Amino acid sequence: MIATPADSEGPEAARGQDASPSGFMRWKLVGPGIVVAATGVGAGDLVATLVAGARFGYALLWAAVIGSIVKIALAEATGRYHLATGSTILEGWRSLGRWTSWYFGTYIILWGFVYGGTAMSATALPLSALFPGFLPFWAWGGLSGLLGAAFVLLNRYAIFEAVMKLFIGIMFVVVVGLAILVAPDFGEALRGLVPRLPDGSVIYTLGLIGGVGGTITLAAYGYWVNAKGWTGPRWMGMMRFDNRVAYIVTGIFVVAMLIVGAELLHAAQISLSGGDRGLLDLEAVLAERFGSKVATIFLIGFVATTFSSILGVWQGVSLLFADFVRNLRGIHAAGDRTDLETSSAFRFYVLWLTFPPMILLTLGQPFALIIAYGAFGAFFMPFLALTLMWLLNGRAMPREWRSGWLSNLLLALSSILFAVLCVNQIWSML
Template identity: 55%
Template sequence: MANRNDHPTAAEPKWNIVGPGLVVAATGVGAADLIATTVAGSKYGYALLWAVIAGCIMKVILVEGAGRYSLATGNTIFEGWSSLGRWTHWYFGPYIVIWGFVYGAAAMAGTGLALYSLFPFLSVAVWGILSGLAGLALVWSGRYDLFEKVLTVMVVLMFVTMIVAAACTLPNLGEILTGLVPTIPQGAMINVLSVAGGVGGTITLAAYGYWLREKGWTTPRFMRVMRLDNGIAYLVTGLFVIATLIVGAELLHSAGIAIGGGDQGMVDLAGVLGERYGTFMSKLFLLGFFAASMSSLVGVWNGVSLMFADFAGHVQGKPHDHPDRLAGGRYYKAYIFWLTVPPMAMMFLGKPVYLILAYGVLGSLFMPFMAITLLWILNTDRVPAQWRNKPLTNLMLVICALAFLALAVNELYTRLSGLF
């Protein structure tokens, strides 16, 4: 772990003040988010471009809140939640356990599909398992510096790939500008919420404070650099996702081409790019698809494992800085194992319906949970007065909470109605 007394100075390279933000953004933008944005572009052209930007702003507000709490108090976000009552344990505990099992399988399936599309001499399942084991090996020791460097390379690869793909489509600048005006096409409300809500992560947003700690940013003196880091990260994320929307609008919407959902949609899109611009473009896009999938996998393997270690140690009454609650500790490693090995069975045996249902229900509630609890925590004496929310931040958090509650209600209705 980084020395907690380290801090960026004028003598250090400028890129050293950017890191945890790129990590949280790279982890949060996976294939599912890309395909949701691409499908929105294919259906509505540039009409939902404003929703992409709104989504980035909402995530900046949420991540800044989590980071501000951690720097202002020296506590972890779970310690903040715990201060609200034991009910937070009863929600978060089952959620992180079920989420990890189902996400582990989904992440390995996504990386496996990307690698299979590039190198079809092994099956999707085998490639996925190898990816999971590679992620385990990379983060097992808890070394943040190595982890951050790998994620940064993947961000660059993702960004360059999608920007090149968008540039190849020769986007119409005039139509792009019209998409900045907030409008909701008929029947597009759920697409609006999905695009806005899917820009840049869910549970991994809460991991930001843990990555700040691993970086060595642990006191209020890092508040300014944290905000700069967060802003740059979501600027990059916004450009990346806008490029994805452009690909959907120019390549699919104009030609009336439909693609599949989920990870398969990314492979379908690579095929369309290959037909239009040649094999090289198809392979380059698949490489970017792999980088997006693998960055999410590696980020979760590290960040959510840090959250689980903190949760498990805290509920057992272990001190804040106990080794079991830190990177490289036994709970951290146990959760990495949980993410990697048990889900391998789902790669071959299929997904248990009720576990997937519980995953969807608990997961749909997380973003409203985060927005509402940040409103609660950051407006009380749990935070020093100078670092509490300002009126504009409160307004933005209320908007976030309402938007994510609407998305949660739709998700719950969709999943539960499927049972009857």
């Protein structure tokens, strides 16, 4: 089992506070981590992993493993802040100064508009391929957004979590099944765990480490932890276990996708289209090599991947927005956080993600939309990593739960990694 940062940090007295379940009961309670992982792994992430496997074979397998460890560190830090302080990440950001509110408020409004169009377009792709001619592309996209909004507005966290577990189960079975079907070379895979950088692989390596498993939805992890009923330091052990399980599953998922790219595309020198459409190219390759049934099963996994991202963002990022509005209004009582899901701000943001971006669907996912989404995604992760370092070492954090050397090291490395990716994204736009 991979150790999470700060697992062995803090005095024994602090560990004694942990009254969370153990044994089989822990496995039954796993959930918020699965939700954040299912939300964070989107079609674009799968294409990035496939392209890395297609170009470099197994050489970057080690980067996929390190990427999972980085995301474990970030999600653990978010969950630890919520549990140790009793505050939300939005309250923490506000304590750092008003600049964080301006940054986050501007970001979440612009990002929501761009992401809504991107997510609905991504879900329309496999649906159009599964049911050719049944509905136009824009209608599939709009329908997926409407279904996501209706589900989130009509259901509370428990049902939401159960459905997200179902989707990640489908994703996992389909992708791992494909990896087994293409017959991986275990010797090459083991050699791929040794860090090396083939020519031209630096940006792909950084993307694998930093790009798979969530961006802004990592900040929603603490809210899902609280929605599960985990509050206070006594749930720290359960939160860490939940987080590890989720990102180990994500790691297996990413490794499986890289194996598919290495075995199916690398040897045949097959290239994929950019963006989400690359998965349709893979569907055509699968149909040619394994038949239409395998290709159809893959498209079902594709739908599970994209629609789970819609559900997760419509629910999780709307919680972030609702808490942002609550903080702007100066409401800080703990009891006022329990009804974020029923607040008018939550409902507004769900609708903001759904209706205005439908305009973008009629444009056929223009190139400018793809560029804008990539840019917005790049700007959030350095902000998250840097502010988490600040908050987890600040005075408001109880001393026994502050970050130790390992947590600080991983957060610092994450900050540098995401800053480099951000600069590269801007450079590629120019």
